[in-house]
Amino acid sequence: MAREARLIGPEEEKRFDAFVAGHPKGHFLQSYGWGEVKASTGWQPLRLVLEEEGRIIAAASLLKRRLPYINKAILYAPRGPVVDFHDPDLFSEILAAISRVARQEGAILLKIDPDIPESDRAVKELLQEKGFRLAARGTGFDGVQPRHVFRLDITPPLEELLANMHSKTRYNIRLAEKKGVVIKEDCTLEDLPVFYEILKETTLRDHFLVRSYNYFETMWREMVERGYAKLFLALYQGEAIAGTLAFIMGDKAWYLYGASSNRHRNVMPNYLLQWTMIRWAKEQGCTMYDFRGVPGDLDENNPLYGLYRFKKGFNGVFTEFVGEYDLVYSPFFYWLWQTAFPLYSHGFRRLLFWRKKARAAEE
Template identity: 50%
Template sequence: MAQEFVSCHPADRDSYTAYLARTPGGDVLQTHAWGELKSRTGWVPRHYGVRDGSDWTAVVSILKRPLPGPGGLALGYAPRGPVVDGPQALGCLVNGLREIAVSERLAFLKVDPGVEDTRFASLLLEAGFRPAGRGQGFEGVQPRHVMRLSLERPLDAILAGFSPKTRYNVNLAVRRGVTTRPATTPEPLPVFYRLLQATARRDGFGIRSYRYYQDLWDCLVEKGLARLFLAEYRGEVLAGTILFHLGTTAWYVYGASSNSHRQVMPNHALQWAMIRWAAEQGCTVYDFRGVSGDLDPAGPLYGLYRFKRGFGATLAEYVGEYDLPFRPFLYWTYTRAEPAYRALRARIAGGNRRRGET
């Protein structure tokens, strides 16, 4: 049976998510739930795919937003997409996207698939995509360089793979009486957000509004795609984290901590708690997400890499960002109007590149 490009309907949502969960490169950022969350911040989600009979062979969730200036054109962005089975499915998907780009008035589509294989980059080039965003730091919308920990070992072997200092800090937190727990209701969200505000002031980065995290709970936590974890010491919440989960992968996405009692290592306790939880869910990969690709120990972001490496994680480099122009002249104009284009990229990234925030 020939493969067919289709627009996804509400009835397709469960099978679409199941395909993402079982396919390499599948990500929470490609789900309908993520599109619903982003729709509350001004994006318009669109979901497409390729079917071979009743089976998906490719899917892509696109977030759409108007471009500045006259003409009523929009950009499309597929975070960690597309997710495809192979070259034929990708070709069918791209042909379909070229057709719908007219009615959707898309000037171009930006993608940043969660794929390491450079052969996939070659397929994107053959399909008409152009490389974009080649920096070594957090220049991209999503981090190109991530730290991933294999969970395909017993927990004691995973713990033994931590660096001596990291393992000491994990055990120190236990000895000092730090406890961890997943939140089962949204009641702790205000506490988490206050910790996030304190972390932002301490480390000098921007954060989203409290309403965004309320929406995240509604759209992701309630649907089993995310969990909020808390670390407590002597009755006080010292740290909080948000973990995404789909299929056999868990992603550490947001982290926050108090300025108090940092010596009891609540952040180490939380990471170990999330790793254990992910393993219990059957995950084979724990993704610490972004680091800089510049591994110079003198670099300003090397400490982030050192912290994540301490848990036994290894560096993975994705193929990076690619753009598919639908209106080449307008795309050329936008990409060469450097000040406006940089502002556009910052708008997509939400001003949180340094932390790799989604």
């Protein structure tokens, strides 16, 4: 049967997302809307489909970015492509289609970080056979997407999910309720600045960068309004003290952004927020809830161990993915990108962080 690969436009957005949502390896990072979010940060989204008799059988949302100073680009398929990796012929076809796009766009590499467990030797062998090389090897948050996550099967009844949690986690959920923490689920765009202020407070406390408010406004427009994300706020005595952004695609949900104030942390709002999001995901028909990144280094002296312990308390399964793989189209420019560009990027990010911290101290 004849198969055709082609790039699509916005008129096929719903059809594209329907395929991604219904595929076992579909991910919100491969949605049409997420490409629009990344377009606000300098990436150009390209949506590719592979069809058979008019039916999509594989797809990829590709993010293209021009490299500084040279007329070249990189392609990145976050948690993609959306394809059955255990069908080598189908994977070869979508990969060949991506490579044609890469040549047209002057790309020096294709980066992927598929939703495939580290234990899947067959897929790792397939990637190596196709010329991919492992890119990120760290145990922390070295890659673009986290390599280690906690995932919770939420198909059991709520009572069973709660009973399976660590006793301290259950205690903290009930403590938050007893203390009067209320979760606001009907958030609107007017609540977004409140969440963002708490997020800025969190980043200063925990020493990481935060994107601009405009980025979150774009995320609201492209993901929340499409029904692929939802904002939750924890209120205590009428004050918002914590918040989260959850994402959904098909039968899967992800916890992506979390923020907590320095005030009233003793009433444990983050535990009740997670429990509320799990219940929400289950109500939406989801079967899996992803807590997102945790460190791969499980030493208790690791500064990120507290994050691991918090997420582990909900009884999710510690999951390690195969990691980032690069398919190199231009070895020389790839070497240049691997050596010179990281130095430029690291210096710029550090400068940006300290400028933001200085401005916050002046306010």
